[in-house]
């Protein structure tokens with residue numbers, strides 16, 4: 001029950017991108033900062049990463065879903081609430097309960113996390129171009145759901161000492177919603193989402209088994 | 213936006229004449245081919261709403277997905293042409309709902325920009341829970357369309373129908389709506405719908421019917437005819453899937469003689485020739501598709517024998 005057609009969906013992206021420009025540059029810069037900070041882990045760096053993830057989800061919830069998307073989709077307010085809730089969870093998990101550090105280590109978990117972050121920042125835009133959804137009809141990093149969820153999966157996998165499960169519930173849920181939409185509307189680049197979710201699941205199970 | 217005010221449906225002379233002509237000529241000429249009745253070439257099929265005696269063209273327009281184009285100027289301009297074509301070709305009913313995203317707003321935007329919409333039969337829905345929310349939503353719809361009254365207000369998918377039906381009746385008495393009705397597109401709600409049709413005074417029901425989905429033929433269509441309820445047919449193309457299924461297949465050899473020149477006409481003539489059907493509401497985003505759809509109002513209409521032949525043909529493919 002998707003109430004819009006692909007041309008409308010991409011026209012909306014275009015309208016959104018032009019309206020929020022140059023927020024895309026800021027978001028991309030923040031993404032690169034997160035990438036740099038995972039190589040210099042500290043409590044302060046982790047708080048900064050937590051704040052950036054909170055901001056990404058809050059923006060995608062309020063500005064993308066609530067403000068831009070709601071006029072064409074009756075489900076958008078629910079999506080906005082989900083993204084808002086995820087922002088709250090990030091805030092609580094990484095800025096209030098400061099007992100975790102985002103850190104890259106040379107192990108399977110670290111490699112998977114880093115891969116997903118790089119996918120979101122560098123590979124996803126290439127997939128978009130290949131699918132014919134180049135700027136301004138592209139999904140902006142950090143400001144639209146798909147690349148934000150992809151990036152969040154990567155960052156969460158790098159949280160130490162243990163990958164926090166609570167902050168993964170909504171990204172997994174969104175993967176299902178986003179994949180179904182992508183399938184119906186025809187957004188092949190969004191098929192990176194289920195791949196990321198699957199990789200995350202494997203890494204989590206592996207980590208839990210090793211810790212047990 | 214300059215907001216203009218449409219009054220309730222007032223059929224143009226042209227449309228009424230079309231209906232009279234088709235009925236009259238068909239009766240005089242008798243069948244051309246077995247199973248076919250002849251209509252004057254330019255006549256357009258109209259139907260009468262049993263409860264009020266008003267006539268309307270037997271093809272209207274749906275707006276699910278197709279008119280939900282948001283704020284995009286380019287897409288709004290494209291839909292404006294679709295709606296213009298609809299009215300140019302004698303269209304009447306436009307069906308929408310608050311569920312359809314920006315569709316109501318886009319319809320209002322287009323109506324404010326076209327002059328040839330005198331035959332408009334405005335139909336929308338209430339789709340929410342509670343009396344207060346329903347009232348608020350129906351007022352918002354009127355604002356979005358740029359109308360003071362609706363020709364038809366329907367309860368979408370039976371949602372909170374007892375509550376809304378009270379409001380609909382009282383607002384109809386006060387002249388805000390000319391007709392009231394209820395809709396579904398789910399077979400599993402047919403029992404409930406049948407019960408409502410039997411027990412509540414309704415002007416319209418809206419349900420799904422097409423050459424493949426014919427469940428309503430057994431009970432709901434005869435019930436509507438019996439109770440004098442007008443019937444709107446949604447999903448006449450099974451959301452476009454009928455084209456995907458049959459488009460590459462040839463039309464039957466007898467199609468041309470039957471006044472059917474493309475699959476859209478085949479599907480629509482099958483529906484609107486059912487005696488209990490008042491109006492089918494195909495949705496389209498394309499002017500050329502609108503032309504094909506509206507062309508189904510013209511020419512000979514299949515009779516019962518031909519309708520069976522049409523079913524046999526698609527089932528043989």
Ligand SMILES: NC(=O)c1ccc[n+]([C@@H]2O[C@H](COP(=O)([O-])OP(=O)(O)OC[C@H]3O[C@@H](n4cnc5c(N)ncnc54)[C@H](OP(=O)(O)O)[C@@H]3O)[C@@H](O)[C@H]2O)c1
Pocket residue numbers: 273274275276277278307308368369395396397418445446447448449450451452453455476493494495496497498500501502504505
């Ligand atoms: N419960 C309810 O109240 C309810 C439920 C369902 C539907 N409805 C109403 O019924 C309306 C019709 O149903 P629907 O929109 O679901 O489906 P539909 O009218 O059966 O099919 C619409 C699809 O058919 C395609 N189409 C239209 N004319 C065509 C042509 N001549 N040639 C080829 N393709 C053509 C359209 O694509 P193009 O844009 O490319 O032409 C569109 O994808 C809705 O818009 C809505 O107003 C109400």
